[in-house]
Amino acid sequence: MNSFDFYNPTHIAFGEGKIADLNKLVPAEARVLVLFGGESARRTGTLDEVTTALGERQVTLFGGIEPNPSFETLMEAVAQVREQGVDYLLAVGGGSVIDGTKFVAAASVFEGDEWEILTQGGRNIERALPFGSVLTLPATGSEMNKGAVVTRKSLKAKLPFHSNHVFPAFSILDPTKTYTLPLRQVGNGVVDAFVHVVEQYLTYPAQAPVQDRFAEGLLQTLVEIGPQTLAEPENYQVRASMMWTATLALNGLIGSGVPQDWATHMLGHELTALHNLDHAQTLAIVLPAMLRERKAAKLDKLVQYGERVWNIRDGSAEDKAEAAIAKTEAFFESLGVKTRLSDYDLGEQHIEPLIASLESHGMVKLGEHGDVTPEVCRRVLQASL
Numbered sequence: 161m162n163s164f165d166f167y168n169p170t171h172i173a174f175g176e177g178k179i180a181d182l183n184k185l186v187p188a189e190a191r192v193l194v195l196f197g198g199e200s201a202r203r204t205g206t207l208d209e210v211t212t213a214l215g216e217r218q219v220t221l222f223g224g225i226e227p228n229p230s231f232e233t234l235m236e237a238v239a240q241v242r243e244q245g246v247d248y249l250l251a252v253g254g255g256s257v258i259d260g261t262k263f264v265a266a267a268s269v270f271e272g273d274e275w276e277i278l279t280q281g282g283r284n285i286e287r288a289l290p291f292g293s294v295l296t297l298p299a300t301g302s303e304m305n306k307g308a309v310v311t312r313k314s315l316k317a318k319l320p321f322h323s324n325h326v327f328p329a330f331s332i333l334d335p336t337k338t339y340t341l342p343l344r345q346v347g348n349g350v351v352d353a354f355v356h357v358v359e360q361y362l363t364y365p366a367q368a369p370v371q372d373r374f375a376e377g378l379l380q381t382l383v384e385i386g387p388q389t390l391a392e393p394e395n396y397q398v399r400a401s402m403m404w405t406a407t408l409a410l411n412g413l414i415g416s417g418v419p420q421d422w423a424t425h426m427l428g429h430e431l432t433a434l435h436n437l438d439h440a441q442t443l444a445i446v447l448p449a450m451l452r453e454r455k456a457a458k459l460d461k462l463v464q465y466g467e468r469v470w471n472i473r474d475g476s477a478e479d480k481a482e483a484a485i486a487k488t489e490a491f492f493e494s495l496g497v498k499t500r501l502s503d504y505d506l507g508e509q510h511i512e513p514l515i516a517s518l519e520s521h522g523m524v525k526l527g528e529h530g531d532v533t534p535e536v537c538r539r540v541l542q543a544s545l
Contacts, residue, residue, distance in 0.1 A: 229260035249291035255300025282321030301410025
């Protein structure tokens, strides 16, 4: 196990009816901007529940944050914060809304070109407005971490940033708020959480049995409850398990002291930026081919993954590794998330622009060993056709 610093200050309020806790979680004198996505938050009554819980505080709204939050839209929110003297933000939605709120929190008090927050990966963030979140779509873990991803449509660029200044002060997790989600979003959420765990776990042995067993437990849970989340939308215990698993998948704990990959995510970001695919769809396309391409380097952990998560006992190490990848691919498909570029009408002609975009963003040495080059990514995409 490597040395590490683990820090996570986010207060989690978990359970049905916890939105009422906003009255004690948000400072009484706060001037609050509530940020949300489409009209589902209003249609389901969640937005009304939130504003009621905020009581007599000064509250304004900002809607329209996209599933892949855009720099352009978020800068409109920044302008509203500055014009209205807002001093507290509240995200109501899934990972995209929370990611966008993190950017607004930092950009609203940033001196200089706000796009540099993304180009510098958040290293230049010195402070941010405080904010909390009400999670309605479990998937990304953004509700309990310091990272976010933002797309600049005009540049077709999707870039991540991280900073200790953008941890949510609190996040409310009420599983009942997931009951009305479209099945596509539910399946995407399971895939997203699954790949988050894989990117921190499926690298090479690092003598970190606690992190390994924790990660494997989360993966096993997702395999077990994934189909149930689709089949039983109002099963509270299943949705509660899904919500908490997705949060734990990327709150920093299982990645502490171990090597991490993230090549699948970086290549996936390019697919989203250029072709507007759902984030989880890109992960389901890239991961199986990425694992096959890098099977030799990941063989020990692939075998461990196959044995412990999928109970694969027969065959050689190579056989077990391939069976584990096939099981992963089939799991994604069973959730309604397709795993080939051709499933989304993308072909050979789309590969070179994706590689060029990857190179333009400096993503030329990816993976836990820094050996995932553009040529490796090209082969991965070709294998994903």
